[in-house]
Amino acid sequence: MDTPQPEGVRALTGARVLICRPEPEATRLSGAFRSAGADTRTLPVMERVPLPETPESRQVILDLDLFQHVIAVSPYAARQLLDRVDTWWPQFPTGVHWYGVGASTAAVLESAGLTCKHPSEGFTSEALLALPSLQALTHEKVLLARGETGRDLIRETLEQRGASVTQLPLYRRQPTAPSPEQLADRLDRFAPDVIIALSGETLNNFIALSENSGHNCLKSLLLVPTDRVAQQAREAGFDRVICASGMADEDIVNRVIGCYPPHQTGPAPTPGSP
Structure with missing residues (x-):
């Protein structure tokens, strides 16, 4: 020991x-x-390479006000998301609940003036999914800001809880x-x-x-x-x-x-x- x-x-x-x-x-x-x-x-x-904006990803950002919940899976994902939002939104839409998988991710969103929820303990997908506001999501729309791969547990679980989940790949991880x-x-x-x-x-x-x-x-x-x-x-x-x-x-x-x-x-x- x-x-x-x-x-x-x-x-x-x-x-x-x-x-x-x-x-x-x-x-x-x-x-x-x-x-x-x-x-x-x-x-x-490993290195992270930002993905170029596509018409589809731009439309997701333009539709940001249609989502009830926006989740960033990492500090890097949060920074990339904020950059995209800043391009198309002069101010953040109201009525959106923001989440970071851990405290460090939440801190990036909060630095932009957002109120952000995150697990009080832990920084895993499981810890995030235990938050009370993510339990009953029937007919609610969730945006998942993430890398090109990973965090499938979040999407799968939220869809099982009734949510419509849109994934927004923002970067690629490569060796x-x-x-x-x-x-x-x-x-x-x-x-x-x-x-x-x-x-x-x-x-x-x-x-x-x-x-x-x-x-x-x-x-x-x-x-x-x-x-x-x-x-x-x-x-x-x-x-x-x-x-x-x-x-x-x-x-x-x-x-x-x-x-x-x-x-x-x-x-x-x-x-x-x-």
Whole structure:
């Protein structure tokens, strides 16, 4: 069992943290870890590409006032949605209930002046679907702002509850292709003892990219978003897997602090050594 460590400004001194988030979140989270004393590197193994506006997607935005509920599945989806709405609506339509899957997503919508609902605990589809206002939806219209794929549970469940759900794909997630030199620097020379992978797609691509590494990443402390991804990681051979308690930078850093240092049988390798 991991021994909790006291939180503090330099609680992660000596930790080597590899952050596999897309940019700009990777650099922002890297700064939060450095503030806690960690040495960090970023290795974005996924990137998000905004989808071009089509006549169909434009019409969805123009019909925004016809929806009773609008759900954004991630902070990035929320930002993309706000950009589209700003183009066609001088002010937000009234009578629409806005939702973020988690507090971080809701904060993006609230920064635009919207009142937004989100789960009081958790940041999963299941947590969102437990909200009282999303239980009885007969004849109500729901707009789901999301990536090109994913979050099918939200759509399926809301349709079972009587809603008419329109999906609005706003971006595509796709693997990156780091150079061999970049991989050698981040894995072999840096030798991370903590890895941050905040989606199943991120984890899968990281595993594929690290297969030829000389560093055994399976012994690193791995932080993932949910139990489902944790199970996926254990099946891949990771020894020490923890789930995030929240998706805000502070939540992620504090979760690692609570489980650091990793188990070691000898002195840690010096960063930069072969």
